Amino acid sequence: MVFVELLAMAEDAFGEAAVDSVIDSADLPSGGAYTAVGNYSCDELMALVRGFSQHSGIPAPELQRLFGHWMMNSFVRHYPDFFVGRNGSLDMLAAIEDEIHVEVRKLYPDADLPHFDIHRPDAHQMHMTYRSPRPLADFCHGLIEGCVSQFGETAVISREDRKIDDATEADFQILIKNKA
Known part of the structure; x- marks a missing residue:
């Protein structure tokens, strides 16, 4: 789904000819033919970015963040039930690991999903640690921003990145300033 949505965002922003040109010049093992249920190398994703x-x-980091916003809107369109009954972005973000990823694994058992550790000191703050073998902390940052926006909130989001062996980690501090 991520590859399909990246191409959709790029086509919307840059046009079909630009997408075709980027795919042709990237020399991708898949040839740039993606399905929503396929599993593709992160190297291809990074080549496209x-x-x-x-x-x-x-x-590229800003493009990943913009793609995170795009992807959040896609999740809202394709999986609206995940958002029902949530009292805001922090509730939604807290549900990723133990609820949403559980459902994703039911649909896509081979999915290699990132891991999130969540700590909520109070109703307006969250500490979220993102861990993944893929270098997509900027994408994650955009997803968080998109989630905050989706719930009509404003937030201060700070981030500290770490590279550990072959993995990416990022600590996000999210402070909700107000709700719409």
């Missing part, structure tokens, strides 16, 4: 970054002039 680099290609769209070069095409657009948008730095």
